Amino acid sequence: MTTLTSATPPKKKSKRPKAEPTVLFDAPGPKARRRNAILTVLGVVVVAGILYAIYHRLDQADQFQGRLWKPFVEGSTWTKYILPGLGGTLKAAVVAAVLALLFGVVFGLGRMSDHAWLRVPSAIVVEFFRAIPLLLLIFFIFSGPATIATGLNREPPHISAFTAVVAGLMLYNGSVLAEIFRSGIQSLPRGQSEAAYAIGLRKNAVMRLILVPQATTAMLPAIISQLVVLLKDSALGYIIAYEELLNEGFKQIPANYGNLLPAAIVISVIYILLNLTLSRIATVLERRSRRSRKSSAPTMAAGAPTQIESGMGNAAF
Amino acid sequence: MNWDVLFDFSPFAKESDKVLEAFWATIRLSATTGVLSLILGTLLVAMRVSPTPVLRAIGTFYVNTFRNTPLTLILVFCSLGLSDTLKINISDETSVNSFWLAVFGFSAYTAAFVCESLRAGINTVPLGQAEAARAIGLPFTQSLRLVILPQAFRASIAPLGSVLIAMIKNSTVVLVAGYIEAAAQMRQMFEDYGATLPIFLGFAAGFMVLTLPAGLLVSHLSKRLAVIR
Numbered sequence: 001m002t003t004l005t006s007a008t009p010p011k012k013k014s015k016r017p018k019a020e021p022t023v024l025f026d027a028p029g030p031k032a033r034r035r036n037a038i039l040t041v042l043g044v045v046v047v048a049g050i051l052y053a054i055y056h057r058l059d060q061a062d063q064f065q066g067r068l069w070k071p072f073v074e075g076s077t078w079t080k081y082i083l084p085g086l087g088g089t090l091k092a093a094v095v096a097a098v099l100a101l102l103f104g105v106v107f108g109l110g111r112m113s114d115h116a117w118l119r120v121p122s123a124i125v126v127e128f129f130r131a132i133p134l135l136l137l138i139f140f141i142f143s144g145p146a147t148i149a150t151g152l153n154r155e156p157p158h159i160s161a162f163t164a165v166v167a168g169l170m171l172y173n174g175s176v177l178a179e180i181f182r183s184g185i186q187s188l189p190r191g192q193s194e195a196a197y198a199i200g201l202r203k204n205a206v207m208r209l210i211l212v213p214q215a216t217t218a219m220l221p222a223i224i225s226q227l228v229v230l231l232k233d234s235a236l237g238y239i240i241a242y243e244e245l246l247n248e249g250f251k252q253i254p255a256n257y258g259n260l261l262p263a264a265i266v267i268s269v270i271y272i273l274l275n276l277t278l279s280r281i282a283t284v285l286e287r288r289s290r291r292s293r294k295s296s297a298p299t300m301a302a303g304a305p306t307q308i309e310s311g312m313g314n315a316a317f
Numbered sequence: 318m319n320w321d322v323l324f325d326f327s328p329f330a331k332e333s334d335k336v337l338e339a340f341w342a343t344i345r346l347s348a349t350t351g352v353l354s355l356i357l358g359t360l361l362v363a364m365r366v367s368p369t370p371v372l373r374a375i376g377t378f379y380v381n382t383f384r385n386t387p388l389t390l391i392l393v394f395c396s397l398g399l400s401d402t403l404k405i406n407i408s409d410e411t412s413v414n415s416f417w418l419a420v421f422g423f424s425a426y427t428a429a430f431v432c433e434s435l436r437a438g439i440n441t442v443p444l445g446q447a448e449a450a451r452a453i454g455l456p457f458t459q460s461l462r463l464v465i466l467p468q469a470f471r472a473s474i475a476p477l478g479s480v481l482i483a484m485i486k487n488s489t490v491v492l493v494a495g496y497i498e499a500a501a502q503m504r505q506m507f508e509d510y511g512a513t514l515p516i517f518l519g520f521a522a523g524f525m526v527l528t529l530p531a532g533l534l535v536s537h538l539s540k541r542l543a544v545i546r
Contacts, residue, residue, distance in 0.1 A: 025457040039369040132521040133486040143512035151322030235387030268386045275385035
């Protein structure tokens with residue numbers, strides 16, 4: 001899609017020119033070039049000023065001592081803290097992603113059912129879990145079942161931090177995914193299902209053979225950017241002491257080496273790289289499915305907040 | 318059998334002033350963050366579409382950094398890193414200090430999403446509008462101010478609304494920065510009364526009261542102000 005801020009000329013497959021062409025402004029003339037140069041210098045000066053201020057602050061607080069950074073070049077720090085933490089994050093994110101996709105399919109289809117007894121409860125579940133903060137959900141799943149079981153004279157179940165994080169992520173992101181699925185299928189032209197019914201397919205076959213395959217292509221970028229959200233939200237496990245990347249890298253390492261700021265920088269770089277990789281996949285998929293003619297649905301954007309309907313918190317983060 | 322764990326809403330009656338205070342804190346936090354992040358986000362989007370490559374790069378770097386870092390990390394950093402390690406403090410009073418530190422971190426994070434929503438809005442403006450604006454000789458600032466942005470802002474209302482709602486829900490994470498708001502109050506009541514269903518439902522309803530009207534207002538506005546093409 002050609003847009004205002006990235007209007008790549010059509011049919012031009014050669015390497016992208018250095019300055020991304022945009023229709024917002026003309027090729028700069030002498031005056032504009034001078035202004036650009038001034039703005040560039042100004043921008044550089046301001047950024048350099050900010051960087052220097054940060055540097056100065058860090059220096060004053062003695063954050064550039066080698067011993068604070070040394071742990072991160074030692075293998076033991078990585079094998080003892082960061083890699084297990086990363087493993088914990090990925091484990092929670094992958095399990096939650098699979099469960100959330102299942103949850104989303106079940107409730108997304110449930111919401112489109114012809115039977116009110118299925119449609120209404122699905123809608124209530126989806127809207128409820130989308131509307132409440134994930135953190136409250138995780139808190140309740142973590143400690144609620146034990147209290148309630150005790151109150152009802154049952155054996156209190158053991159809910160680990162891992163279970164609480166995964167269940168919370170599944171319910172919240174599953175509900176968002178359910179809405180993505182629903183809007184993906186509804187964004188298909190009516191003619192698709194009408195044609196399918198006309199050639200004698202049943203409801204089940206129309207959904208399975210015609211609508212879902214086309215909608216999946218269109219939804220994939222939106223689904224992946226929701227999975228980025230899920231990965232990032234797994235950091236909430238920090239609050240209930242689940243051993244994930246943030247906990248290991250930002251609580252354990254500073255506790256042992258007293259290097260909070262270096263740890264913050266290293267850990268956030270790891271998160272950024274992880275998420276950027278996933279987002280990159282979403283963008284590639286988006287571009288590919290925009291090119292392909294296999295689906296008649298408009299491709300949902302990956303980057304921008306999923307704009308399903310401007311109702312209750314269809315949050316993109 | 319003690320059915321209180323499923324049906325007893327009395328803790329809310331006992332602690333009503335504390336609960337209301339906590340939600341008031343959430344509202345104040347969200348409102349302040351909303352204003353600050355809207356200002357910063359607009360500034361960022363102006364940088365991201367500007368003709369100056371350096372400004373564009375700075376804007377992109379900022380958005381990529383903050384969008385991909387977990388909010389929990391940013392907020393913990395604000396409370397521990399800024400205040401304890403770097404000794405950046407805004408006020409001597411603890412609650413005021415933690416409020417502003419949380420607001421800064423939270424706004425820095427939310428601004429990245431505001432910027433992306435606005436940019437999505439700019440992208441909905443048809444190419445012909447920008448071309449026409451240039452054709453009649455408007456320079457960049459004027460075509461942005463008179464033609465593109467008025468349409469873009471109206472198209473951005475829906476995604477900005479999603480950001481607003483998500484921001485209200487995200488405000489719960491601020492409890493890691495040591496500021497007492499609704500989520501911290503719920504955790505406290507979980508400790509005092511046990512983690513019962515009514516307490517959870519009560520706080521969930523409280524957040525719905527905040528997000529539902531915001532959502533309805535936004536969808537009403539976005540329909541009313543939509544640019545008819």
